[in-house]
Each structure stands twice: as structure tokens, then as C-alpha cells.
Amino acid sequence: MSGVAEALEAERAAPHRGLITVSVMLAAIPQSLDTTIANVALAHMQGTIGATYDQASWVLTSYIVAAAICMPLTGFLSARFGRKRVFMWSVACFTIASMLCGAAQTLTQIVLFRLLQGAFGASLIPLSQSVLLDTFPRAQHGSAMALWGVGVMVGPILGPTLGGWLTEYYSWRWIFYINLPFGLLAWFGLALHLRESETATARRFDLFGFAMLALGIGALQMMLDRGELLDWFSSTEIVVEALLASLGLYLFGAHILTHDRPFLEPALFRDRNFNVGLLFIFILGMCMLTTIALVPPFLQNLMGYPVVDVGLMLAPRGVGSMISMLAVGRLSGRVDARLLIVSGLLLMTISQWEMTQFDLNISRWDIVRTGMLQGIGIGLVWVPLTTTSFSTLAPRYRTEGTAFFSLVRNLGMSVGISVVVALLSRNLQSNHAALAQYIDPFSLALRQAVQSGVFDLGTQEGLVALDIELTRQAATLAYLQNFRLIMFVTLGAMPLVLLIRPRAASSTTLPVTGA
Numbered sequence: 104m105s106g107v108a109e110a111l112e113a114e115r116a117a118p119h120r121g122l123i124t125v126s127v128m129l130a131a132i133p134q135s136l137d138t139t140i141a142n143v144a145l146a147h148m149q150g151t152i153g154a155t156y157d158q159a160s161w162v163l164t165s166y167i168v169a170a171a172i173c174m175p176l177t178g179f180l181s182a183r184f185g186r187k188r189v190f191m192w193s194v195a196c197f198t199i200a201s202m203l204c205g206a207a208q209t210l211t212q213i214v215l216f217r218l219l220q221g222a223f224g225a226s227l228i229p230l231s232q233s234v235l236l237d238t239f240p241r242a243q244h245g246s247a248m249a250l251w252g253v254g255v256m257v258g259p260i261l262g263p264t265l266g267g268w269l270t271e272y273y274s275w276r277w278i279f280y281i282n283l284p285f286g287l288l289a290w291f292g293l294a295l296h297l298r299e300s301e302t303a304t305a306r307r308f309d310l311f312g313f314a315m316l317a318l319g320i321g322a323l324q325m326m327l328d329r330g331e332l333l334d335w336f337s338s339t340e341i342v343v344e345a346l347l348a349s350l351g352l353y354l355f356g357a358h359i360l361t362h363d364r365p366f367l368e369p370a371l372f373r374d375r376n377f378n379v380g381l382l383f384i385f386i387l388g389m390c391m392l393t394t395i396a397l398v399p400p401f402l403q404n405l406m407g408y409p410v411v412d413v414g415l416m417l418a419p420r421g422v423g424s425m426i427s428m429l430a431v432g433r434l435s436g437r438v439d440a441r442l443l444i445v446s447g448l449l450l451m452t453i454s455q456w457e458m459t460q461f462d463l464n465i466s467r468w469d470i471v472r473t474g475m476l477q478g479i480g481i482g483l484v485w486v487p488l489t490t491t492s493f494s495t496l497a498p499r500y501r502t503e504g505t506a507f508f509s510l511v512r513n514l515g516m517s518v519g520i521s522v523v524v525a526l527l528s529r530n531l532q533s534n535h536a537a538l539a540q541y542i543d544p545f546s547l548a549l550r551q552a553v554q555s556g557v558f559d560l561g562t563q564e565g566l567v568a569l570d571i572e573l574t575r576q577a578a579t580l581a582y583l584q585n586f587r588l589i590m591f592v593t594l595g596a597m598p599l600v601l602l603i604r605p606r607a608a609s610s611t612t613l614p615v616t617g618a
Contacts, residue, residue, distance in 0.1 A: 113444045119296040123238050124250055126292025127231035130194050132254040133201070133282040134227040137166065137220065140266035147275040154212045163240025164328045165214045167517065169221030171324045172317045174510045177226040178310060178503030179366070181233075186300040186502065190230045191293050196223035198286025205279035228255060229506035234297065236493060236501055245435020246488045249428045250483070264414030264421075271411050312358050312366030319351025320510070327521040331378050331528065357450050367507065379602045380492025381511050386596045387488070388515025389522075390451065390589050391481060394458075395420075396520045397527070400577075401582050402470070405463060407574055419471045424485075431486040440487035441600045447483025450476055455590035459583050463575065491603055523585045530584050534577035542573070 141148075141162060148162060180189045189509075200220035207213035232251055239247040269277040326344035333341055359365035372378060398417065402408040408416070430441055452475035489508075497502055 120238055122292060122296045124247070126289050126296060127234050128254045129189075129285050129289035129292065130190070131226050131231040131251065133285045133463075134197065134224040135255050135404040136262045136265065137201075137224065137282070140262035147270050147369075148288065151275070152208070152213060161210070161214045164325070165217040167328060167513075168321050168324045169218045170225040170562040171316040171320045171510065171513060172226035172612060173222045174229065174506050174513075175313065175316055175320075175367070177229045178508035179313075180226070180302065181230065181502045183302060183308075185302050186230060186234065187293065187297045188299065189226060190297070191290060191534075193223050193226045193230070194286055194290045197227065198444075200224075200280055200288070201279045201282035201503075205276040217478040226506070228509045229502065231255075232489070232505040232509070236505070237300075237498065238525065241494070242436060244494070245490045246485060249432025249486045252428045252485045252489065253425050264418045267411055275307070307364060309358075309362065309366040310360065310363060312355060313359060314350045315355035316366060316467065316601070317351075319348050319353075320514075321350060321516070322347035324517060325518045326390065330521055331524045335496065335525065341591055348574060367503060368500070371507070372502055374500075375495065375507075375595055376491050376494045376495045376604050377504060379599060380488060381508065383488055383596065383599055384492070384508060384512045384541070385515035386485060386592060386599075387481075388512040389519030390455075390593050390596075391519075392516045393519040393523045393589055394477065397582060397585055398470070398474070398525070401461075401579075405578055405582075406465075414471050415476060420474035420478040423475035424482040425478075427479040427482025428486050431483055435490060440491045441603055444484050444486045444600050444603075445597060446591055447485075449482040450480030450483065452480075452482060452593050454591055455586055455593060458586040461579075461581055461583060461586070472603070495604065519589075523588070524587055527581050528609070530581035531574075531578050533576060534580045538573055538577055592602065 177189070197220060200216050200223055203211055203216040204220055207216055217378045235247040235251050236244060265276050269275070269281065322344045326341055326348060330341050335341055359369055360365055395417065399413050402416065427447075434443070454473045457473045492508065493501060493504060493596070
């Protein structure tokens with residue numbers, strides 16, 4: 104098939120677009136929710152399954168690692184067996200694995216079922232994106248990606264809110280049982296309305312290429328997830344994982360450049376917009392969920408808010424993302440995508456700058472306002488970024504491209520969270536040591552606190568109270584230092600906009616057949 108014919112085929116309007124959109128969104132939302140929904144329920148799981156925190160953390164790690172390893176398989180499986188068949192099997196098995204997670208009675212069972220949940224759910228996000236890109240004509244890709252982005256981006260943001268509410272008022276098991284209605288509706292919608300794609304039965308599986316990619320990605324995710332717990336490179340496990348990750352990714356890169364039929368076609372990475380999009384989504388992933396990882400412990404541990412209140416204060420961030428994505432979807436094609444991306448990055452930067460001014464007396468309104476502003480900025484970036492990343496990519500590479508795009512986004516989130524958690528611990532110690540230097544008999548502030556009865560330095564209890572307050576202030580500074588780092592990373596991403604190639608006007612006027 105010629106390139107023009109292939110492009111026209113990809114632009115062919117599919118019937119039942121609305122029902123297909125609803126079905127793929129119902130499949131994508133549970134998977135995106137499950138990346139964060141279990142975090143707030145971890146303490147409750149520990150008591151039920153009788154596990155330590157280190158053991159219970161495997162509930163999170165197993166899902167992340169399994170999804171990272173299996174996500175690159177999406178392109179090959181879809182080409183070999185058909186996208187609809189793979190999509191339906193993934194939805195069914197993901198839903199069953201979710202039910203098994205909710206019914207698990209031991210640590211071994213829940214870790215095993217979370218592995219299965221991550222493996223079967225890995226393809227849901229890239230498949231939902233590629234289906235929508237092929238279902239809608241190119242001129243409507245912005246609107247399609249806006250709808251898709253609402254589920255993919257809002258899911259991780261609202262995950263802690265929903266997880267905290269279900270855990271507080273029902274049981275942690277319901278964070279898994281809630282996937283059942285989504286899975287059933289998605290499966291029937293796909294079965295009834297989605298058309299099967301063409302298959303390439305002659306395509307062979309590149310076992311070595313996949314094995315090296317799986318080794319590299321799996322070891323990297325393990326290193327990032329467990330690094331802080333094991334004190335990074337002072338641990339033999341982390342050193343081994345770093346070496347395996349480097350070796351696997353190096354061999355994979357060399358393999359795809361020299362093999363006749365590699366696991367990922369090198370032509371996928373010859374598209375400039377796609378490459379810039381990968382770099383952008385990695386940085387956006389770093390900035391997107393790192394704030395979500397930092398704000399809840401800041402509010403709970405330092406300001407004393409209960410988990411339900413924390414979830415409610417974070418919810419407007421997701422609302423802001425949803426509103427801006429839907430608005431940008433309507434602006435797609437009318438406003439330069441690069442202008443929208445820069446505007447979103449500026450809003451994110453302003454929000455992050457305001458967060459560097461937080462203190463322990465910050466009001467709920469300020470937390471809600473900065474969160475919503477950041478959510479609006481994320482929405483302004485997400486839709487045009489995903490649209491331009493695939494605007495010049497050949498349709499035959501879309502499924503592989505969306506899988507790799509999602510993988511890089513997840514890696515960005517993992518790297519970002521690992522970095523800020525490590526810096527938080529290190530900065531807390533250094534800040535504590537720096538502030539302790541001011542605790543002496545000549546400190547005016549300390550003398551005033553003692554005279555007003557805040558501290559009684561003549562008793563052991565008074566000294567302990569002083570150290571607790573010192574630790575709170577040191578921790579507050581550590582959080583603000585992380586917010587500042589995220590702000591600088593967001594600012595540093597802006598020049599990448601200059602590398603994006605604007606979509607030619609003709610690309611939006613390709614004839615659409617079969618409407």
C-alpha cells in the first residue's frame with residue numbers, strides 16, 4: 104500500500120465514533136487510576152495481610168514493573184493478532200486480575216495478582232490512544248486527544264482522592280472492585296462497535312530485542328522504586344539493578360540498529376515531532392505527578408490534615424486539567440499548538456513558584472487555587488503535545504508509537520518521584536543541621552519563645568518539643584526546595600517548543616472517505 108493510500112485509509116471515518124470513544128475511555132480510566140489509587144490504602148493493607156511496610160510496598164512495585172515490561176509488547180501483539188482482539192482480552196484479564204486483588208488474603212496473593220493486573224493493563228492506555236487516532240480524521244485529532252487525556256491525566260490525579268475515600272468509608276478492597284463496572288461496559292462496547300485491524304501474520308517476534316528492553320526497563324523501574332528505601336548505591340541490589348538497566352538498554356539500542364527485523368522499527372524514531380514529543384512527555388511526567396507525591400505528605404504530616412481532606416483539596420487539580428483539556432480540544436487547529444504548550448508551561452511555572460512560598464499557615468484556598476492553576480496548565484500542554492507528537496507519524500507506527508510514548512511518560516514519573524523523594528530526605532537532614540546552628544543562648548527568637556512559655560529548655564520534654572519543631576521547619580524548607588526544583592525543570596522544557604515542526608495546513612484537509 105502506498106504512503107498516500109495508507110494515510111487516506113487511516114483518515115477514513117469510523118462508524119459509532121461516540122460509542123467507541125466511551126468504550127476506550129472506560130478501558131483507560133481504571134488503568135490510569137490504578138497507578139496511584141493504591142498508594143493511600145497501603146497502610147490499611149498492611150494490617151489486613153500482616154506485612155511490613157517494605158513488604159507491602161511490593162503491592163505498588165509489582166504493578167509498576169509489570170506494566171513497564173509489558174507495555175512495549177502492545178505494538179507486536181496488535182499487529183500479529185489484531186488490535187480489537189488484544190484490546191478485549193486485555194480488558195477482560197485486567198478486570199479479572201482486579202477482582203482477584205480485592206479478594207487476596209495474603210501478601211503473596213496480592214503481589215501475584217498485581218503483577219497480572221499490571222501485565223494485562225499495560226496495553227490499555229496505548230491501545231485506547233491509537234484507536235482514537237484511527238477512529239477520528241486528522242483534523243479532529245485534537246478533540247480526540249482532549250477526551251483521551253481527560254481519562255489518562257485525571258485518573259492519576261484523582262486516584263489518591265478516590266482511594267482515600269473508598270478506604271476511609273468502605274474498605275481498601277473496593278479500590279480494586281471498582282474496576283468491575285468499568286471493565287464490563289468497556290468490553291461490551293469494544294465487542295459491539297470496534298472494528299478489527301489488519302494483521303501481519305508473517306511478522307516474527309524479536310525475542311532478544313524484547314528481552315533486552317524488558318531487562319533494561321524492569322531493572323530501571325526496580326532501581327527507581329526501591330532506591331530510597333535501600334539508600335540508593337550503598338545497596339548491592341541497587342548497584343546490580345543499575346548495571347542490568349544500563350546493559351539491557353545499551354544492547355537493545357544496538358540491536359534495533361543492526362537487526363533486520365527488530366522489536367521496534369528504527370523508522371519510528373526518524374520523525375522529529377515524535378522524538379521531541381518523547382523528550383517533552385518525559386519532562387512533563389517528571390513535573391506532573393511529583394507534586395502529587397509531595398503535597399499529600401506535606402498536608403498530612405506537617406499540617407495535620409486527615410487523608411479525606413487532603414483528597415478533597417487535591418481534587419480541583421484534576422478538575423482544572425479536565426476543563427482545560429476540553430477547552431483546548433475545541434481550539435485545536437485554530438491556535439498554534441506551540442503557543443498552547445508555552446501557555447500551559449507558564450501557568451505550571453507560576454503555580455510552582457507560588458508553592459515555593461508555602462508555609463505551615465497556608466490556607467486551604469491557596470492549596471486549591473495553586474492546584475487548579477497547575478491542572479489547567481497541564482491540560483494546555485497535554486492535548487497539543489500528544490496531537491503534534493503523532494501529527495507527522497505514519498499511521499502504521501501509531502500503535503507502537505503510543506506504547507512507547509506511554510512508557511516514556513511512566514518512566515518520567517518514576518524518575519521524578521524518585522528524585523524528589525531522595526532530595527526530600529537529604530535536604531531535611533541538611534536543613535535540620537543548618538537550623539540547629541541558630542539554637543544557642545544568644546538567639547533572640549529562642550529567648551522570646553522561652554519567655555512566652557512555648558518551650559521549657561530546663562526539661563527533657565521541652566528539649567524534645569524544640570527538636571520536633573526544628574524538624575517541622577526543616578521539612579517545610581525541604582518541600583519548598585523540591586517545589587523550586589520542579590519549577591526550574593518546567594522552565595527548562597520551554598525551549599523544546601522551538602523544535603516542534605508545525606503541522607502543514609494540507610494535513611488537515613486530507614479527503615475523508617467512508618463517512
